[in-house]
Amino acid sequence: MRTPIRVEALTIRYPGRPLPSLDDVSITVERGERLGIAGRTGAGKSSLALAVAGFIPRVVRASVAGRVLIDGTGGTDAMKAAPGDLLGRVGIVFSSPSSQLSGSKLTVREELAFGLENLGIPPSQMDGRIDAVMERLGISHLAEREPSSLSGGEQQRVAIASIVTMGPEILVLDEPAAELDPTGAAAVAALLDDLAAAGTTILHAEHDPVALGACDRVVLLEAGRIVPAMASLPPCESLAWTVGPGRQGTAVTIEHVSHRYPNGIEALRDISLKISAGEAVAIVGANGSGKTTLVKQLNGLLRPTHGRVLLDDAPTDGIPVNRLAATVGFAFQDPGDQLFERSVEREVSFGPRQLGRSGTEGSAAEISALVEAALSMTGLTGEREVNPYDLDRSRRKLVALAGVLAMDPAVLVLDEPATGQDRDGIERVGLIVRAMQAAGRTVIAITHDMAFATRWFDRVVVMHEGRLVDHPPPAA
Amino acid sequence: MRGIATDVATGYYIAGSSRLHRRNPLTKLLGLLFVLVAAFLLPALSLAVLAALLAGVAISAGLAGALLGSLRIPSVLVVSIVVVNTLFFPGGRDVMLEVGPLSITQQGLTFGLVSAGRLLVVFVASVLFLFTTLADDLLETLVARGVSHRIAFVVQSAVQLIPRMRHRAAGILAAQQARGLSVSGSLVRRLRVLVPLVGPVLLASLVDVRERTLALEARGFGARPGRTAYRVVPDSGLDRVLRVTLIVAILAVIVSAVAGLGR
Secondary structure, eight states: OOOSEEEEEEEEEOTTOSSOSEEEEEEEEOTTOEEEEEOOTTSSHHHHHHHHTTOTTTTSOOEEEEEEEETTTTTOBTTTOOHHHHTTTEEEEOSSGGGTSOSOOSSHHHHHHHHHHHHTOOHHHHHHHHHHHHHHTTOGGGTTSOGGGSOHHHHHHHHHHHHHTTOOSEEEEESTTTTOOHHHHHHHHHHHHHHHHTTOEEEEEOOOHHHHHTSSEEEEEETTEEESSOOOOOOOOOOOOOSSTTOOOOOEEEEEEEEEOTTSOEEEEEEEEEEOTTOEEEEEEOTTSSHHHHHHTTTTSSOOSEEEEEETTEEOTTOOHHHHTTTEEEEOSSGGGTOOSSSHHHHHHHHHHHHHHTTSSOOHHHHHHHHHHHHHHTTOGGGTTSOGGGSOHHHHHHHHHHHHHTTOOSEEEEESTTTTOOHHHHHHHHHHHHHHHHTTOEEEEEOSOHHHHHHHOSEEEEEETTEEESSOOOOO | OTTTTHHHHHTTOOOOOSHHHHSOHHHHHHHHHHHHHHHHHSOTTHHHHHHHHHHHHHHHTTOHHHHHHHTHHHHHHHHHHHHHHHHHOTTOOSEEEEETTEEEEHHHHHHHHHHHHHHHHHHHHHHHHHHHOOHHHHHHHHHHTTOOHHHHHHHHHHHHHHHHHHHHHHHHHHHHHHTTOOOOSOHHHHHHHHHHHHHHHHHHHHHHHHHHHHHHHHTTTTSSSOOOOSSOOOOOHHHHHHHHHHHHHHHHHHHHHHHHHHO
């Protein structure tokens, strides 16, 4: 029996980068084996995944050396394979749903059928395969929903289902559960257990120690090379927000807020919540429970259908988003929704420049001090000239966070700030929360990472199906 | 951005079950091609017939209101074509009216009206096509007909281009507002807001295409022949008759135009 994945002396170099992303890496994965690929952000995990799935260099341009041999394709090199050679044999799942959904299908069911159509599966067999995978991932109830109307975590489970339905012998995963709530992550973990037991070969790039623990073997990458063991982390630095001291936090009051989307989905049902000035509150809950919809009410990106939001006892109704922005800073879950400038520095300075223009903030010197402080807090000082689109997703999220910090908001709202970050990144986000709170700011963050929530926040509130629940529902 | 994203999959589609809605996308595509060819190659009087035909189709499909609403998009262009040609048409000889240094010529007015009419008729036909055709049905039909996957993808992307860009622009504008950008005020001020949007929206569109490419690659779109279809786009006997008729009509228009040139 031949080895399903054999990577030989693989080197990958992206155009315009001084250092190779992977440097002379060799690995083998046996049939039915589950190999974890660990390493920090930028260590080369995604490049390895893309090469094994045949995406490098055909779809993602890069210069390559070495070979990636995939069994079942007559020993052909995945990096030289034609599109059809690996189809149905190797499936790849990415971490963010935006690059995995077709964007034109009207129901989840049709989205899942799309891959089967391309494989040439007879239509009579499709529903059976689709239903089986949806049930294993706990998304049967989403079958007739429109994919774009789902929450990020729900979309990600659809994306995973869309590849697993195709029944690949080799499954390549690049942080598939980064956007998932604990229930969703558990469903994915159980599915991977089943697939591995049934003989699927799995290559799984991951930060999450629990997911890595489920692997038969873990290989650690650092700066594009395989290294023997996790190098010890640098001692945790502490961060402090020193610009604009003495500014007081603002209390946030949510009064009987409901929100109904134009498509009729009722995402919030009569929510009331008081957050004191200077408090750090984490909002947890399942994907699709209404967390993002709730925090978007705070800066006016969405408006309550009923009820109201008050900042320090002043109602926000009718105040435009850009004026609320002077008080409430909002970092989006998907950095793609937030970033638009051509360099990190321009991106980070956009907010303070706008506030300066409307006269609420000070001079160019003050703006530059804010930008420097935000870059230093997020560890991006060295990346100021880089185009945000050239950074990986976890660092793009830090750019988005820096862009909000630079506005020095009295209320900092973070939508899933820790997802997709490695251990250092999560630590840094936690330290930023603590530093902002120490400087008197109110911090409100959505997270599905319970450990992160309890470690860095004063209070954890739980959302379930558009409502706040007093006690978290028992874990599924 | 939930809610707005819903636009992209459906595009300009207005749900309905009229005869026009139920036509196969390929039939409608040929109808659109016929209108395009007829509007530009047949004598100007045929524009009136085409316009009446399209109006009838729009009313029977219950889309008259939506169609009228969409007409404000080309209105500025149509009016300016008429005005500019009426005043400055190079072949203008018969002066109808003189206003200061400007003279309105009969040839200019005619040329302006005909050009604007052609544009309008083609615009209306395109809008009716977009109102009644799902981008996904179009893609499936083209692929099932053996059109190359690349071309089908390009056609579908073209149909979805404006909804996608609008979705991206709305997202970027929301992000800019969330960081203090003011979008209210005078017309000039609002226009100044739009200018810095152009670069990011174009960049985001490129990123969009890249992301969709990854998505379609991972699912093996076009990787292999023998694709099957989960949902079959309906195609009736009436559609087949209409398609043959339309092809004959298109050829007839082209032949008559070529013959007319020879005279």
